[in-house]
Amino acid sequence: GAGVSQSPRYKVTKRGQDVALRCxxxxxxxxxxxxxxxxxxxxxxxxxxxxxAQQDKSGLPNDRFSAERPEGSxxxxxxxxxxxxxxxxxxxxxxxxxGSPTEAFFGQGTRLTxx
Amino acid sequence: xxEVEQDPGPxxxxxxxxxxxxxxxxxxxxxxxxxYRQDCRKEPKLLMSVYSSGNEDGRFTAQLNRASQYxxxxxxxxxxxxxxxxxxxxxxxxxxxxxxxxxxxxLSVKP
Numbered sequence: 001g002a003g004v005s006q007s008p009r010y011k012v013t014k015r016g017q018d019v020a021l022r023c024x025x026x027x028x029x030x031x032x033x034x035x036x037x038x039x040x041x042x043x044x045x046x047x048x049x050x051x052x053a054q055q056d057k058s059g060l061p062n063d064r065f066s067a068e069r070p071e072g073s074x075x076x077x078x079x080x081x082x083x084x085x086x087x088x089x090x091x092x093x094x095x096x097x098x099g100s101p102t103e104a105f106f107g108q109g110t111r112l113t114x115x
Numbered sequence: 116x117x118e119v120e121q122d123p124g125p126x127x128x129x130x131x132x133x134x135x136x137x138x139x140x141x142x143x144x145x146x147x148x149x150x151y152r153q154d155c156r157k158e159p160k161l162l163m164s165v166y167s168s169g170n171e172d173g174r175f176t177a178q179l180n181r182a183s184q185y186x187x188x189x190x191x192x193x194x195x196x197x198x199x200x201x202x203x204x205x206x207x208x209x210x211x212x213x214x215x216x217x218x219x220x221x222l223s224v225k226p
Contacts, residue, residue: 042200043202
């Protein structure tokens with residue numbers, strides 16, 4: 001399809017394991033955003049990229065969280081040594097251009113459950 | 116002060132009612148403003164951008180007050196299908212390209 005694609009859709013992992021969440025943005029979109037959303041809350045900003053450059057990672061909760069977008073297209077959000085409090089919906093979005101943000105298109109998200 | 120603040124609601128209104136949502140933001144340098152809509156268990160989708168002069172799209176009107184750092188969304192003649200969570204979005208401080216979402220205001224339109 002032509003939309004933002006995230007995988008896996010659902011991930012259950014044991015506490016202490018590492019997980020990698022993948023985002024495939026809309027082709028040609030320059031900006032890519034990662035958010036975390038708890039039930040009943042708005043998306044919480046984690047980090048974003050323009051092309052392959054990480055522009056802002058101020059929203060990453062701690063150093064267990066990292067993200068990369070090495071070729072300016074697909075991005076991976078990695079959580080090391082997962083904890084139960086990391087359980088949430090992780091959402092990726094992309095938009096056409098940099099600078100003044102334009103419409104961001106979201107993927108369906110990855111529901112992460114840490115047991 | 117949070118970067119983007121909204122009244123969480125819920126707003127429970129009858130069909131045909133007019134309802135208004137408000138949002139305040141903390142970064143006076145913000146240049147981009149949006150309202151997104153999120154249906155239950157779905158991803159957020161753009162409802163409308165918000166321009167300095169105010170803008171209207173059918174039953175929806177958005178207003179921006181830069182001096183007060185305040186954004187509003189007015190929905191007229193509300194429909195059952197308008198039931199959703201409405202998210203106020205502003206580009207954030209420190210990095211003008213990012214998008215900061217409010218926690219959302221839940222609207223429930225009843226028959």
